[in-house]
Amino acid sequence: MAQFLIVTDDVNDWRPYLPSDNMVTVHDYLEMGAFSDKSAMQVINLCRSYDYLSTGYYCSLMAEARGHRVIPRVMTINDLSQDRFFSLPQVGLDKLSDTLNEITMKLYFGYCDNPSLDKLARKIFERFTVPVLQVRLLKMAGKWQVDAIEPAAFQDLTEPEQDLFAKYLEVFSQKVWRLPKPSKRYRYEIAMLVDEHEKMPPSDKAALKLFTKSANRIGMDLVQISSHDLARLSEFDGLFIRSTTNISNFTYRFAKAAEQLGLVVMDDPESIMKCTNKVFLTELLNKHKVPVPKSLIFKASDKNWAENVISTIGLPIVLKVPDGAFSLGVVKVNDRETLLEQAAIIFEHSALILAQAFMPTDYDWRIGVLNRQPIYACRYFMSRGHWQIYQHHQSGRVSSGDFDCIDLKMVPQNIVDAAVKASNLIGAGLYGVDLKEIDGKAYVIEVNDNPSIDHGVEDLFLGDLVYDRVMTEFLRRIQLRGM
Structure with missing residues (x-):
């Protein structure tokens, strides 16, 4: 467990609070080589100013160079000076009095003294991880917006604010650094x-x-x-x-x-972004000539899109919501009327729809890939009487087909090769590549950045x-x- 350190401009800054061996001045912290032998250290930078090239700025910069984890980070400091487009979550704001048009508040480690704004405070702290923040909100056209977010010097806190600062510093430090050994x-x-x-x-x-x-x-x-x-x-x-x-x-x-x-x-976030959007993934796989089912991406404004989809793909057609998961947002249509109905529903949530050829098989392959190497192979069979592995019933119950897990050496080489090629386009993380095998050919259905690994399923062969x-x-x- 890492040791934590509080850095201030002057020892007198800490006078209103209980003495702490964890407090040092920024002068001592910036000494060449100081604390560099303590890589597992957490630093709370409480310098008065984080302005560019100030001692507060250098404190965070030096901490990162030493491998210490620091709040605020240099990137956060830069974002505070440049980011003017923070989207304000409206959580809790609807409970405020209709007579209010402006709110000014201080956040202490993501906490404030107004329970109705707790969730909002936490969201702001997640975006700007700074010990003390001064936030001003304005109500414009019936909607609350951020007018200003800036660091507040803890040295300038009033006595009541000092009590809040001490209270939430204790909560934060206990939560982060003082867990039981x-x-x-x-x-x-x-x-x-x-x-x-x-x-x-x-x-x-x-x-x-x-x-x-x-x-x-x-x-x-x-x-x-x-x-x-x-x-x-x-x-x-x-x-x-x-x-x-x-x-x-x-x-x-x-x-x-x-x-x-x-x-x-x-x-990693890039893998999440690439894998969770089927439109992006299909475009990426097509560009690099990875075999996929015949596909077409269309939007509501496309002229004669229904006829174009049918003539290009053929019926039946599978429609996919770009960010669906576990067969949610995936529908099969057998005729033009159903195509129009289902597409209209999807267009309410997405500007684009992915249409793919329906390729019925008894099972789908899943190849697990880690750091560009295959690590396991499974076959997932379709749910009984259904065309997908997972069947979502109106009652909310989910049923699935059978499975088996086999030696990678027994998997057709073209299945493994297609899986590795597809996952390599995403990165070097942990992926599960779903494929269909038809007439000896491999077709990549999707790449999952967060593949299922359940006991007795994906570990059935390798343990x-x-x-x-x-x-x-x-x-x-x-x-x-x-x-």
């Missing part, structure tokens, strides 16, 4: 992001335990975190996302924040070796980062 010490710690309420998570509880055991065997600890723990990321060396990813949900925010902190991340390979890759990347 584990019974066994590990050299590295990885956060494993999960969603306990998710109905179809990428890994079941048994698999999560096996990932943890594998990490422990090679000297790492795997700590489960949830969507509310973004502020804890700086205590870890890596982030392993085991919750279904999407650009619009918390998983992308976590991946982006972890990447900015310098953590080893799976799935613990699947988990060992993933955790060993984390260890390799963490060690390379520290060289």
Whole structure:
């Protein structure tokens, strides 16, 4: 667990607060070589000014050069001076009095003293991770907008504000750096992001335990975190996302924040962006001549789009929502009337639709790829009486077909080659490539950045070796980062 350090301009800055051995002046911190031997250190930069080339700016810059994790980061400081387009979430603002047209508030480590603005404060802190922020909101045309976000000097806080600062510093530091020591010490710690309420998570509880055991065997600890723990990321060396990813949900925010902190991340934000949008993925695969089902991307304004889709693809046709997952947002249409009906529904949510040829098979291949190498192979059979692996019933129940997991050496080489080629276009992370095999030819259906790894399914052939390979890759990347 990392040690934390509070950096201020002057020792007198800390006079209103309890004495702390964790406080140093910025003069001492900036000494050449100071604290450079302590790589596992968290720094709270409380300098009065973060202006470009000020001592406060250099404090964050030096911290990053030493491998310390610091708030605010230099990138955040630069964003505060340049980012004028912060989209304000309206969470909680509708509960404010209709007579209000302006709000000025201070945020202390993402907390404020107004319960109705707690969620908003947390969102702002996730975007601008600064110890104390002064925020001004204006109500314009019935909608609240950010007028100003800027750092506030903790040295200028009033006595009531000092109480709030001390209170939330304690909350923040306890949450991030003063967790109980584990019974066994590990050299590295990885956060494993999960969603306990998710109905179809990428890994079941048994698999999560096996990932943890594998990490422990090679000297790492795997700590489960949830969507509310973004502020804890700086205590870890890596982030392993085991919750279904999407650009619009918390998983992308976590991946982006972890990447900015310098953590080893799976799935990295670029992979999430590329894989979760089927339109982007289809365009990418076509450009690089990776075999895919006959496809067409169309929009509502296209002239005679229905006739063009039918003549190009042929019936039946599969329509896909760009960011659908687990067969959600995927419909099969057998005639022109159904095509018009289903497309109209999808156009309510997406400007583009992906149409693909319907290619019926008894099963789909899934090739797991890690760091550009195949690591497992599964076959997923279609749900009984259905044309997809997953069948979503109106009752909310989800059923699926059978599966088997086999030796990669027994998989047709063209299936493996197509999977590796497709995943290499995305990156060097952990991917699951879905393919169909028709008349001896391989067709890539999609590349998943967050592939399912369940106990008794994807590990059925290799057993613990699947988990060992993933955790060993984390260890390799963490060690390379520290060289």
